Amino acid sequence: MITYDGLFIGGTWAEPSDPNLLDILSPHDESLVGRAAQARPADVDRAVAAARAAFDAGTWPNMPPAERIAVLRRLNALREARAEHIAAVITAENGSAGWFTRAGQPSLSRQAAAYLKAAEDLAWEETLAPTDPAATVRSLVRREPIGVVAAVIPWNSPFSAALAKIIPALLAGNTVVLKVSPENSLSMGLLADLLAECGLPAGTISVLPADRETSEHLVSHPGVDKIAFTGSTGAGRRIASIAGQQLKRVSLELGGKSAAIVLPDADLAKFTAGLAFSCLLNNGEACIAQTRILAPRSRYEEVVGAVKQVVETLKVGDPQDPDTFVGPMIRRDQQQRVRDYIETGIKEGARLVTGGPQVPAGLERGYYVTPTVFADVDNAMRIAQEEIFGPVLVVIAYEDEDDAVRIANDSEYGLSGGVWSADEEHALAVARRIRTGTVTINGAPVGFDGPFGGFKASGIGREYGFAGLNTYLEYKTVTL
Known part of the structure; x- marks a missing residue:
């Protein structure tokens, strides 16, 4: 059993204001995995004060970018050395299948590499040549850190979500308070241990597991200059309103209800080979999961089968x-939420192809859901419009290509999506018409050099690579 009885505040383990520890239970069998301290508003105040002092009077913001890059490179190396242990802890506390948590470790290295390259290539300060040759004024453009960043992440993929924010924020010279979900107290404790080893100056970063109320205290804190959030669209709207009232910089990576368009010429064998990874990864608890499958009317039953x-x-x-391949849901309330959506689909008149609201046989203990497929789904149904966040797929028929694009875009979300076709150029033409931040062709994995984020209710701003680094920078112009 793992125990973290302290809180990582300003780079050191400190005594929490609340001595009571939270029991972390296994989603598989509800056994005790570990215990961990939880932050309260008083702990947030301490963390923000440390970050504020480190930014306003510390060395990190003014350190040469090459030195910051070296520190973050050490962090990545430390994580790589403990990758197997990290994956095992996430599986134990989250219920994410072991194949998924292990496969995610090399992805974290690629994610970090893209950020590090962006920082190495960035012109942190440049002089712009005047457009008018006769001008006597030159503009010196500097890229500077924003200040204190409140990074708030969800529980479904903790290391990926955390590093997607803290690496670019720190590379840019900001200081950070990372608020993590209580369910991830153990894996994020491991992250804190790595941060303590990598060579960050005092006060630069804190890692606080905490509930929603404490999270709101953090994002509302007057000492915070920017909010970086990943989570539900509902919570994102609340955070955006707080940021708007206080004129804080904000970036939001929110929910999705992504569509996979199977074009009439698609190789069905290749589609089904990639189906589980595109549509049901991480037990279906993934914002990028392509849970709406759009099939041509001419091949509809073939695709459903x-x-x-x-x-x-x-x-x-x-x-x-x-x-x-599919593990349990993270909590009992999430299990019940998904089962309620399955009941809703039945009541809405969709055809239950496989699965259902019943718990899988032999898995009554823990938080399991039977993977479920619905056919004869109208895109207006709740199961086609709302993010279920579980192993539930809907198959929707379309008449022609224009109809497929219309259905794909008929959603408040716009995070991800996919197109399957034997003709890659044709698939690309269709992808250009989809109003979503990321589109994969024939199941290609998402890279980390290009921007990642959403249209519409799927968020504001981008992560990964140069675009993600730029999210944590202010531009200053000095005229000479």
């Missing part, structure tokens, strides 16, 4: 088992 076959072959069970 292929999806059914794939979903029924996925092993559901103990996330520690190497053969398991």
Whole structure:
């Protein structure tokens, strides 16, 4: 069992204001995995004060970028050395299947590498040549840190979400208070241990597991200059309103209800081979999951049958088992929420192809949901419009290509999506018409050099690479 009885505040482990520890239970069998201290508003005040002092009077913001890059490179190396242990802890506390948490470790290295390259290539200060040759004024443009960043992340993929924010924020010269979900207290404790080793100056970063009320205290804090949030669209709207009232910089990576368009010429074998990874990764608890499958009317039953076959072959069970593809939901209330959506789909008149609201046989203990597929779904149904965040897929028929694009865009969200076709150029033409931040062609994985983020209710701003680094910078112009 893992225990973290302190809070990581300003780079050191400190005594929490509340001595009571939270029990972290396994989503698989509800056994005790560990205990951890939880932050309260008084702890947030201490963390923001440390970050404020480190930014206003410390060395980090004024350190040469090459030195900051070296520190973050050490952080990545430390994480790589403990990758197996980190993956195991996330699986234990989150219920994410072991294959997913292990496969995610090299992705974290690629994510970090893209940020580090962006920082190395960035012109931190440059003189612009005047457009008018006769001008006597030159403009010196500097890229400077914003200040104290409140980074707030969800529970579904903790290391990825955390590093997507703290690496660019720190590379830019900001100081950071990272607020993590209580469910991730153990893995984020491991992250804090790495941050303590990598060579950051005192006060530069804090890691606080805390509830929603304490999170609101952090994002509302007058000592915070920027909010970086990943989570639900509802919470994002609340954070955006706080940021607007206080004129804080804000970036939001929110929910999704992404569509996978199967064009008439698509190779169905290739589509089904990539289906689970595109649509059901991380137990369906993924904002980028392509949970709306759009199939041509001419091949509709063929696609429905292929999806059914794939979903029924996925092993559901103990996330520690190497053969398991779908593990449990994170909490009992999330399990019930997904089961309620399945009941809603039945009541709405969708055809239940496989699965259902019943708990998988033999998995009554823990927070399991039976992977479910609905057919004959109208895009106006709740199961097609609302983010379920579980292993539930809907298959929607379309008449022609224009109809497919219309249905894909008929959503308040715009985070991800996919197009499947034997003709990659044709698929690309369709992808250009989809109003979403990321589109994959034939199941290609998302890279980390290009921007990642959403249109519409899926967020504001971008992460990864240069665009993600730029989110944490202010521009200053000095005229000479």
